Amino acid sequence: MVKLYPDDSYTLHTDAYQINMMQTYWRQGLADRKAIFEVYFRKLPFQNGYAIFAGLERVVDYIQNLRFTEHDLAYLKEIGDYPDDFIEYLRNFKFKATIRSVVEGEVVFNNEPLIQVEGPLVDCQLVETAILNIVNYQTLIATKAARVRSACGDDALLEFGTRRAQEFDAALWGTRAAYIGGFDATSNVRAAKIFGIPASGTHAHALVQAYRNDYDAFMAYAKTHKDCVFLVDTYDTLRSGVPNAIKVAKELGDQINFLGVRIDSGDMAYISKRIREQLDEAGFPDAKIYASNDLDEKTITNLKMQGAKIDIWGVGTKLITAYDQPALGAVYKMVAIEDENGVLEDTIKISSNAEKVSTPGRKQVWRITKKTDGKSEGDYITIGDEDPRKEKSLYMFHPQYTYINKDVTDFNARPLLRDIFKDGELVYELPTLEEIKEYSKLHLDSLWEEYKRDLNPQDYPVDLSQKCYDNKMKIIKEVRESINQKLEK
Numbered sequence: 001m002v003k004l005y006p007d008d009s010y011t012l013h014t015d016a017y018q019i020n021m022m023q024t025y026w027r028q029g030l031a032d033r034k035a036i037f038e039v040y041f042r043k044l045p046f047q048n049g050y051a052i053f054a055g056l057e058r059v060v061d062y063i064q065n066l067r068f069t070e071h072d073l074a075y076l077k078e079i080g081d082y083p084d085d086f087i088e089y090l091r092n093f094k095f096k097a098t099i100r101s102v103v104e105g106e107v108v109f110n111n112e113p114l115i116q117v118e119g120p121l122v123d124c125q126l127v128e129t130a131i132l133n134i135v136n137y138q139t140l141i142a143t144k145a146a147r148v149r150s151a152c153g154d155d156a157l158l159e160f161g162t163r164r165a166q167e168f169d170a171a172l173w174g175t176r177a178a179y180i181g182g183f184d185a186t187s188n189v190r191a192a193k194i195f196g197i198p199a200s201g202t203h204a205h206a207l208v209q210a211y212r213n214d215y216d217a218f219m220a221y222a223k224t225h226k227d228c229v230f231l232v233d234t235y236d237t238l239r240s241g242v243p244n245a246i247k248v249a250k251e252l253g254d255q256i257n258f259l260g261v262r263i264d265s266g267d268m269a270y271i272s273k274r275i276r277e278q279l280d281e282a283g284f285p286d287a288k289i290y291a292s293n294d295l296d297e298k299t300i301t302n303l304k305m306q307g308a309k310i311d312i313w314g315v316g317t318k319l320i321t322a323y324d325q326p327a328l329g330a331v332y333k334m335v336a337i338e339d340e341n342g343v344l345e346d347t348i349k350i351s352s353n354a355e356k357v358s359t360p361g362r363k364q365v366w367r368i369t370k371k372t373d374g375k376s377e378g379d380y381i382t383i384g385d386e387d388p389r390k391e392k393s394l395y396m397f398h399p400q401y402t403y404i405n406k407d408v409t410d411f412n413a414r415p416l417l418r419d420i421f422k423d424g425e426l427v428y429e430l431p432t433l434e435e436i437k438e439y440s441k442l443h444l445d446s447l448w449e450e451y452k453r454d455l456n457p458q459d460y461p462v463d464l465s466q467k468c469y470d471n472k473m474k475i476i477k478e479v480r481e482s483i484n485q486k487l488e489k
């Protein structure tokens with residue numbers, strides 16, 4: 001019979017191959033060799049022009065609790081591949097690496113390091129899977145949310161996705177990511193409770209079905225709630241739903257706050273215009289029209305083009321499941337490792353696909369903005385101790401098509417990777433969710449509109465410094481020469 005264990009840690013929330021590699025490193029004396037790994041994605045999601053980074057808070061929590069519990073160890077022992085002395089080594093394992101990361105809510109792009117893990121090789125290896133798991137999903141949803149926000153302008157935006165999310169974790173952390181990306185409130189009361197997001201909601205068709213008619217249902221709701229939004233499309237929106245909502249609002253007057261009505265089906269452009277007329281004629285020009293039903297940024301844009309009179313948007317399924325692109329492809333690649341003499345050597349992963357060739361070395365990403373208007377010029381990736389703030393002029397060139405280049409002067413350079421853990425100790429004070437949301441909005445504002453349009457945005461420049469580029473080319477040449485020499489032997 002298979003023995004089952006309590007779920008008392010996230011440490012085994014990793015791929016088996018990470019633990020297998022840890023065992024090899026440890027047995028071969030490589031466990032404590034210093035390595036550097038970086039997280040980045042090669043392609044922006046949804047063909048968007050930018051992404052919104054999210055997930056750091058959960059990464060911090062995961063790292064702070066990273067130790068093998070007795071149940072983890074007993075399980076590893078039971079499955080048999082791991083000898084007792086290795087299990088003993090894991091029992092004493094303590095995370096000692098340094099982590100640098102961009103902060104949550106940061107506007108980020110493809111092919112730039114988002115998280116950097118530097119420290120003992122075993123530590124770096126163990127955390128790959130969980131970090132990617134967290135960051136890939138949360139960044140994807142924050143980015144989708146930013147797209148929906150951009151389609152809505154300043155309209156209120158409610159997150160309704162929990163029932164369709166990929167289970168509890170996705171609903172919860174997806175809601176948080178959606179809030180970072182620009183949503184105003186959520187229907188998920190637990191997410192609201194633990195993250196401090198405003199909770200919001202109307203009522204379902206079931207209420208109307210329970211009372212068997214619109215009037216009785218709205219009246220019952222109004223007798224038990226001060227703030228009222230009535231769902232008007234259960235039977236006949238324009239002939240029964242809206243007239244009965246108006247009737248109840250008139251009869252109860254000041255006893256309730258008649259906030260508006262929600263529609264959840266039909267031609268929402270046509271219906272919303274007719275509803276607006278009915279509400280205005282009845283003397284409720286401030287009552288809002290809420291809409292939901294498989295909405296996303298495309299439908300919202302289209303409804304706005306049709307002049308739909310919708311004020312408040314409820315978005316669920318297509319947001320929380322990232323319906324049109326269900327995965328972000330961030331990867332975790334080794335960029336440097338100590339050799340047997342303790343010298344840190346930059347490493348590369350070569351591919352015939354130019355996009356898949358990694359960029360060696362410990363890097364920093366700098367956001368370059370013009371001093372005059374604060375607008376973005378591009379991101380500039382340096383290695384070692386390069387500091388563009390000391391330069392008067394920056395030569396920025398496309399890392400593949402080097403003939404695309406420019407000299408930038410009169411600029412500010414802001415380093416994006418910040419210290420989060422130093423030798424295993426947390427050195428970063430986590431901001432509040434409100435601060436993260438505000439930060440994201442502020443920085444998105446400094447991005448040119450060309451990078452923000454939802455259709456065919458311009459490619460944002462993510463360039464390598466000359467030193468970083470030369471280093472990459474040198475290492476590619478060295479690897480090629482070494483392979484050729486081996487083949488000749």
Ligand SMILES: Nc1ncnc2c1ncn2[C@@H]1O[C@H](COP(=O)(O)OP(=O)(O)OP(=O)(O)O)[C@@H](O)[C@H]1O
Pocket residue numbers: 264265266267268269270292293294295299302303306
């Ligand atoms: N005027 C419109 N222009 C473009 N899309 C619209 C318009 N009105 C509604 N939609 C969208 O079209 C889709 C309509 O889907 P569908 O026909 O399944 O809904 P429905 O039949 O009205 O309601 P239900 O969800 O109960 O089936 C939804 O995604 C909705 O958001």
Ligand SMILES: O=P(O)(O)OC[C@H]1O[C@H](OP(=O)(O)OP(=O)(O)O)[C@H](O)[C@@H]1O
Pocket residue numbers: 160161163164204264292293294295314315316317318
């Ligand atoms: O459409 P979403 O963006 O996911 O928003 C959430 C949906 O959840 C509710 O529907 P419900 O589960 O009652 O089913 P329905 O499709 O029949 O309305 C609500 O009425 C929305 O339609």
Ligand SMILES: O=C(O)c1cccnc1
Pocket residue numbers: 160161187200201202203262292314316
């Ligand atoms: O409050 C609502 O209207 C709501 C909540 C969840 C899903 N659909 C609608």
